[in-house]
Amino acid sequence: xxxxxxxxxxxxxxxxxxxxxxxxxxxxxxxxxxxxxxxxxxxxxxxxxxxxxxxxxxxxxxxxxxxxxxxxxxxxxxxxxxxxxxxxxxxxxxxxxxxxxxxxxxxxxxxxxxxxxxxxxxxxxxxxxxxxxxxxxxxxxxxxxxxxxxxxxxxxxxxxxxxxxxxxxxxxxxxxxxxxxxxxxxxxxxxxxxxxxxxxxxxxxxxxxxxxxxxxxxxxxxxxxxxxxxxxxxxxxxxxxxxxxxxxxxxxxxxxxxxxxxxxxxxxxxxxxxxxxxxxxxxxxxxxxxxx
Amino acid sequence: xxxxxxxxxxxxxxxxxxxxxxxxxxxxxxxxxxxxxxxxxxxxxxxxxxxxxxxxxxxxxxxxxxxxxxxxxxxxxxxxxxxxxxxxxxxxxxxxxxxxxxxxxxxxxxxxxxxxxxxxxxxxxxxxxxxxxxxxxxxxxxxxxxxxxxxxxxxxxxxxxxxxxxxxxxxxxxxxxxxxxxxxxxxxxxxxxxxxxxxxxxxxxxxxxxxxxxxxxxxxxxxxxxxxxxxxxxxxxxxxxxxxxxxxxxxxxxxxxxxxxxxxxxxxxxxxxxxxxxxxxxxxxxxxxxxxxxxxxxxxxxxxxxxxxxxxxxxxxxxxxxxxxxxxxxxxxxxxxxxxxxxxxxxxxxxxxxxxxxxxxxxxxxxxxxxxxxxxxxxxxxxxxxxxxxxxxxxxxxxxxxxxxxxxxxxxxxxxxxxxxxxxxxxxxxxxxxxxxxxxxxxxxxxxxxxxxxxxxxxxxxxxxxxxxxxxxxxxxxxxxxxxxxxxxxxxxxxxxxxxxxxxxxxxxxxxxxxxxxxxxxxxxxxxxxxxxxxxxxxxxxxxxxxxxxxxxxxxxxxxxxxxxxxxxxxxxxxxxxxxxxxxxxxxxxxxxxxxxxxxxx
Numbered sequence: 001x002x003x004x005x006x007x008x009x010x011x012x013x014x015x016x017x018x019x020x021x022x023x024x025x026x027x028x029x030x031x032x033x034x035x036x037x038x039x040x041x042x043x044x045x046x047x048x049x050x051x052x053x054x055x056x057x058x059x060x061x062x063x064x065x066x067x068x069x070x071x072x073x074x075x076x077x078x079x080x081x082x083x084x085x086x087x088x089x090x091x092x093x094x095x096x097x098x099x100x101x102x103x104x105x106x107x108x109x110x111x112x113x114x115x116x117x118x119x120x121x122x123x124x125x126x127x128x129x130x131x132x133x134x135x136x137x138x139x140x141x142x143x144x145x146x147x148x149x150x151x152x153x154x155x156x157x158x159x160x161x162x163x164x165x166x167x168x169x170x171x172x173x174x175x176x177x178x179x180x181x182x183x184x185x186x187x188x189x190x191x192x193x194x195x196x197x198x199x200x201x202x203x204x205x206x207x208x209x210x211x212x213x214x215x216x217x218x219x220x221x222x223x224x225x226x227x228x229x230x231x232x233x234x235x236x237x238x239x240x241x242x243x244x245x246x247x248x249x250x251x252x253x254x255x256x257x258x259x260x261x262x263x264x265x266x267x268x269x270x271x272x273x274x275x276x277x278x279x280x281x282x283x284x285x286x287x288x289x290x291x292x
Numbered sequence: 293x294x295x296x297x298x299x300x301x302x303x304x305x306x307x308x309x310x311x312x313x314x315x316x317x318x319x320x321x322x323x324x325x326x327x328x329x330x331x332x333x334x335x336x337x338x339x340x341x342x343x344x345x346x347x348x349x350x351x352x353x354x355x356x357x358x359x360x361x362x363x364x365x366x367x368x369x370x371x372x373x374x375x376x377x378x379x380x381x382x383x384x385x386x387x388x389x390x391x392x393x394x395x396x397x398x399x400x401x402x403x404x405x406x407x408x409x410x411x412x413x414x415x416x417x418x419x420x421x422x423x424x425x426x427x428x429x430x431x432x433x434x435x436x437x438x439x440x441x442x443x444x445x446x447x448x449x450x451x452x453x454x455x456x457x458x459x460x461x462x463x464x465x466x467x468x469x470x471x472x473x474x475x476x477x478x479x480x481x482x483x484x485x486x487x488x489x490x491x492x493x494x495x496x497x498x499x500x501x502x503x504x505x506x507x508x509x510x511x512x513x514x515x516x517x518x519x520x521x522x523x524x525x526x527x528x529x530x531x532x533x534x535x536x537x538x539x540x541x542x543x544x545x546x547x548x549x550x551x552x553x554x555x556x557x558x559x560x561x562x563x564x565x566x567x568x569x570x571x572x573x574x575x576x577x578x579x580x581x582x583x584x585x586x587x588x589x590x591x592x593x594x595x596x597x598x599x600x601x602x603x604x605x606x607x608x609x610x611x612x613x614x615x616x617x618x619x620x621x622x623x624x625x626x627x628x629x630x631x632x633x634x635x636x637x638x639x640x641x642x643x644x645x646x647x648x649x650x651x652x653x654x655x656x657x658x659x660x661x662x663x664x665x666x667x668x669x670x671x672x673x674x675x676x677x678x679x680x681x682x683x684x685x686x687x688x689x690x691x692x693x694x695x696x697x698x699x700x701x702x703x704x705x706x707x708x709x710x711x712x713x714x715x716x717x718x719x720x721x722x723x724x725x726x727x728x729x730x731x732x733x734x735x736x737x738x739x740x741x742x743x744x745x746x747x748x749x750x751x752x753x754x755x756x757x758x759x760x761x762x763x764x765x766x767x768x769x770x771x772x773x774x775x776x777x778x779x780x781x782x783x784x785x786x787x788x789x790x791x792x793x794x795x796x797x798x799x800x801x802x803x804x805x806x807x808x809x810x811x812x813x814x815x816x817x818x819x820x821x822x823x824x825x826x827x828x829x830x831x832x833x834x835x836x837x838x839x840x841x842x843x844x845x846x847x848x849x850x851x852x853x854x855x856x857x858x859x860x861x862x863x864x865x866x867x868x869x870x871x872x873x874x875x876x877x878x879x880x881x882x883x884x885x886x887x888x889x890x891x892x893x894x
Contacts, residue, residue, distance in 0.1 A: 105461035128442065133434050140442025144411075147449040151404070154458040158404065160346030165396065165408045169445060172389075172415030176441055179418045180434040 008041035009112030012149070013091050013119040016142045020127050020135070021087045023079035025070035028138055033063035035120065036170055039145050040163070043113040043152035051163045058167035062174035069178035070134070078132045087123065094122035108156035117149030137177025144173055294336035295343045295352055295399060298360065301329035302392035306416075309385035316379070323384025324371055330391060331364040339838075343399070350399040354835040355594060359518065360395055362598055362825065363511050366605035367391070369818035370506055373609045376811045377616035380501035382419040387507055389416035394515035401841040403455045410519055411445040414483060414512055420504035433499025436492035440482050444516075447475035455523060469527065470534045476520045477542045477582055484513035484575040485568070486549040493572055494556070497564035497621075503608055505564075509571045510604045514597045517578035521594070522842040525587040542583040543667060547674060549576035554681035558688065563611045563621040566685060571604045573682070574647060577659060580666040589665045590843070592658035595828070595836040599655045602822035603646040609818055610639050613811045618704045623692050625700045630693025632706035635812035637693055639819045644686040646822035648679055654828035710805045 012035045019031030036059035040047050047055075069075070080087045098118030099111055107114065120142045127139035148166050152158055158166060305326015312318040334357060341352030367387040374383060393413025400406040421437045454472030457465070480486075485493025485508075496505050528535065553573025557566045577600075581593030615621045617633055630637040649656025663675045793801075803810075825832045 102461055104458045106459065108458060128439070131435065133438055136435060136442070137438045140438065140446070143442065144445045144449065147446055147453075148408075151449055151453050154453055155404070155456045159348050159402075161348040161400070162402075162404045162408070164345070165405055165412060168393070169408050169412040169415070172412045173441065173445060176415045176418030177438060180421060180438050 003110075003112070005042050005044075005110040005112040008038040009110070009116035010095070011035075012038040012042055012116040012145070013095050013123075016120045016123045016145075017084070017088050017091050019138050019142060020123055021080035021084040023076050025076050025134075026067065028077050028134075029063045029067045029070065032066065032138060032141060032174065033059050035142060035145055036062065039113075039116070039149055042116050043109055043149055044157040047157075048160075051160060054163060055167055058171050062171045065171075065175045065178040069182040073182045075134055075181055077138065078130060078135050081126070091119045091123050094119040104154040107153060109153040111153070113149045113153035117146040117153060120146030120149065134177070134181045137174070137180065141170065141173045141177065144169065293341075293343075294333050294338075295341050295350055295395065298330055298333035298337060298395055299392055301326055301333055302388040302395065305329065306385040306388035306392070309381075309388065313381050316381070319381055319384075320375065320379055323388070324368070324375075326388050327364055327368040327371055327384060330388065331361060331368055334360040334364050337361075337399075341399075348400065348402060348405060350396065351401060351841045352399055353840055354831065354838050355518075356395075356398040356840050358831060358835045359398065359514075359598060359601070360391065362601050362821070363391055363394070363514075365821060366602055366818065367506070367511070369814060369821075370503055370605055370609050370612075372814050373612050373811055374503055376807050377612040378502055380420070380503055382422075382501050383503050383507070386416045386419035386504075387511065389413070389419070390507060390512055390515075394511070397515060397519055398840050401845040403452050403842070406519055406842055407448040407452045407455075408445075410516055411448045413515065414444045415441050417441065417508045417512060420501045420507055421499060422501055433492055433495060436499075440492070443482050444479040447479040451475045451479075455527060466530070466532045466534060469530060470532065470538050472523075473528045473535060474538050474541070476523070477538075477545075477579065480513060480516050480520055480582065481545055481549075481579060483508075483516055484578065485509055485572045486545055486576060486579060487552050487572075488545075488548075490549075490553070490556075490569075490572050494565055494568050496568055497562065503612060505568055505571060506605050506608050509568065509575070510601055510608075513575055513578070514601050517575075517581070517597055518594065518840060519842065520578075520582055521590050522840065522846050524582050524585050525590060526846045529585050539583050539585065542579055543671075546576045546579035546583060546666070547671065549573060549579065550674060550678050551681070554678060554685060557685040558681060561623045563614060563623065563626070563689075566623075566689070567607050567611045570607065570682075570685065573678075574600055574604065577662050580662045584662065584666040586665055589662055590839065591836045592661040594839065595654055595825075595832055596658045596662065598832050598836065599646055599649075599658075599822060599826040602818070602825050603643050606639065606643050606646070606815065606819040606822050609815045610636060610643060613639075613808075613815050616811060617706070617808045618700050620700050623689070625698050627692055627695040628697025628701045630690060631697055632701055632704060633808065633812055635809070635816055637690065639812070639815045640686065640689060642816070642819040642823050644682070646819065646826040648682055649826055653826060654833055655826040705805075705808055709809060710802070 015031045015034030015036075015038060017031070019028050019035065022028050022031065037056055040052060040055040044051075082090075095115045095118070098115030124139040124143035124146065127135050128143065130136050130139070148169075305322060308322035309319055309326065312322050337352040337357030337360060339351075339353055341357070343350040367384075371379075371384055371387075374380060390413045393409050393416065396409040397406040397413065400409065418437055418441060421433050451472040454465075454468045454475075460468060482489045492499070493505070493509055496508060500508070550573050553569045553576065557569035557573060560566050560569065577596055578593060581589045581596075611621065613636055614626065614629060614633070617636070618626055618629060620626060646655065649659060659678070660675055663672060663678075667674060821830075824830050
């Protein structure tokens with residue numbers, strides 16, 4: 001009869017293969033959740049209901065965080081660099097090696113946990129060196145799951161508090177990944193801006209025009225001083241005046257009331273604004289000699 | 293009960309901060325309230341504090357309570373400064389989440405709980421990392437941060453495997469201990485930004501929110517350092533050539549971090565980079581304590597970590613206060629800052645004294661002891677070099693502050709109390725003088741922005757107009773320091789024509805006009821805490837000797853023993869080499885292991 005721990009170990013390894021081999025973010029999340037749910041069952045064949053429920057809730061929460069971030073940003077993974085079959089082969093080979101070798105004798109936990117842990121760790125090594133934050137985060141989360149499986153295979157089943165802490169670690173790790181793949185947070189309005197750095201207006205423009213190359217949207221020359229009239233100018237009008245033509249064209253259909261005015265203003269502004277000299281930002285920030 | 297209250301304050305506060313982020317005011321309130329509640333709860337954590345979770349009991353100690361109090365208090369000071377200097381929404385939840393993880397880690401007696409809890413605390417650092425500039429990939433700290441978190445988590449979990457000592461199916465388990473030692477040292481070095489992992493730390497000013505180094509370079513590495521020291525004198529005190537080689541690597545990293553970090557702080561011109569390198573340099577002493585592998589180093593290292601947390605958080609608060617007061621963090625533009633803000637100068641001197649100590653002081657002795665125990669005689673001069681380099685970069689900051697004031701410093705308000713709405717620096721801001729090359733100060737921006745604000749009829753409309761004017765003026769000058777809090781006084785303190793302002797409005801206006809001096813006072817208060825800890829006050833000296841529950845647990849468990857190495861043939865060469873002698877159980881005292889630690893390894 002096939003033991004539950006073996007099934008869970010195989011499921012954890014397969015979940016790792018799917019998470020690291022898929023390009024679609026939904027499949028990545030599904031694979032990660034499967035690995036996280038299967039790992040406590042592989043480590044302790046008969047976990048307590050409370051422990052299992054806590055781990056499942058944690059896995060679902062972590063998967064939800066990652067899914068929300070990936071969906072809202074339209075992020076997809078790089079996928080496997082060697083192909084899904086080759087990755088499956090690597091995972092299978094590592095699983096078999098983990099099943100056969102015995103670095104700890106006697107083994108305190110199921111051998112399936114050791115095999116699944118080694119398989120996940122081997123799978124995660126190469127993607128951890130990637131440049132894609134999403135892929136690196138997924139790989140390192142799987143590596144952490146693998147190490148926790150090895151820990152429980154060699155040392156013994158985790159206590160209740162250990163399970164809580166491990167769940168917190170998993171949720172924290174996947175939550176950190178979801179934060180880092182979705183983080184585009186402009187600095188607060190009163191943050192300091194140093195020479196050579198774009199200001200928050202540039203970053204807001206970048207949000208409005210994610211596809212635009214930097215050279216196509218040079219910073220607009222700014223007025224020397226904001227007059228009192230412009231200071232009292234309503235915010236929507238000021239936004240229309242300062243927004244780029246592309247952003248205005250995109251915003252025009254969504255706002256029927258202001259659409260015509262926006263399009264008129266967009267046509268009035270040349271599509272290719274004159275390029276500002278590169279050193280203008282630096283010159284603007286260069287301190288003037290103190291007055292004597 | 294107090295531990296449960298601390299965990300609840302941290303957990304609920306962090307979640308409330310994150311949920312309330314759309315509302316800036318509620319988010320700030322939740323953050324400050326959570327830190328305040330955590331600070332008060334931490335005051336009551338002591339040796340009698342226990343919290344049973346299933347079959348595991350979390351136990352407080354005097355040191356754990358003092359460390360958590362110090363961390364929460366430092367976080368509170370920093371957040372109060374951030375209220376004036378620019379509130380980063382992610383700072384308070386990151387601080388609270390990391391404090392909750394560290395609280396579990398510092399009060400658990402099992403490595404299987406404490407190290408994963410510390411790893412979970414490390415994940416909170418991702419909250420303060422932002423992609424501030426998509427066009428400059430070198431400023432994108434996301435990849436470095438996720439790798440740091442993954443590396444720390446994997447290293448700590450692998451260390452748990454070694455520290456729990458399963459029955460390895462081999463002749464010797466020495467390689468496992470060497471790997472565990474190196475894993476813990478690697479986790480500490482990477483998280484603390486030690487050389488050669490210092491590049492992400494130096495770029496935190498661009499890749500993370502403001503004040504993020506407090507979380508990433510101070511609180512989390514300090515908590516990790518306390519945990520790592522628990523095994524230094526017991527588990528890793530074994531005699532092994534491989535372990536000696538690993539210790540030599542850690543010694544080299546520590547020496548390079550202390551020297552090169554201080555040198556980098558000396559040559560950089562941006563204050564946030566100076567602060568980051570200063571923190572990195574001083575964090576090298578924790579690596580020295582790990583390399584010492586003796587109980588004699590544990591107490592000084594714990595005391596040093598307390599002073600490190602308070603003093604370096606004070607340094608970050610100081611840099612934020614300077615940046616807020618003068619609108620720049622570049623030392624070339626900050627000439628004369630000390631003349632305008634003498635209280636901040638006093639705070640900087642206090643921070644330097646709290647970091648370096650005074651001959652005879654507790655921190656001075658702690659740093660000296662760590663170097664004596666961790667390094668061979670030839671490298672003892674590192675202590676003097678570290679002190680000289682630190683004095684050099686602190687002195688450079690002070691000398692720059694004594695020079696003739698620059699334009700930015702002149703135009704800033706300074707710490708002089710102001711009782712009217714017109715700031716003194718406004719006299720130097722000539723209207724129409726904002727052409728290229730001019731950077732005007734925050735007060736001048738406030739005056740210009742207030743032009744459109746004071747003509748409005750009501751306070752509410754005036755505040756809105758002032759806010760809009762301030763935002764536009766800030767984006768125009770790229771200085772972006774004119775906060776609503778600074779421009780609002782112009783509207784609040786100036787009554788509508790023909791109406792006398794009420795006392796409440798006048799006081800509120802005066803309160804907001806004197807933000808600089810208020811922030812300076814808060815920074816000064818934080819440095820006073822650091823000074824007290826640096827001289828062993830507030831019970832720091834006594835608490836540092838007690839340690840955390842993990843120390844007691846590791847000393848109670850038998851020390852690892854190595855199998856006797858059979859000598860096949862008694863040759864003269866064999867007699868020259870010191871034969872590995874197992875450390876007797878329970879003899880992990882200073883005398884028993886100091887010899888191994890002071891063996892020249894470099």
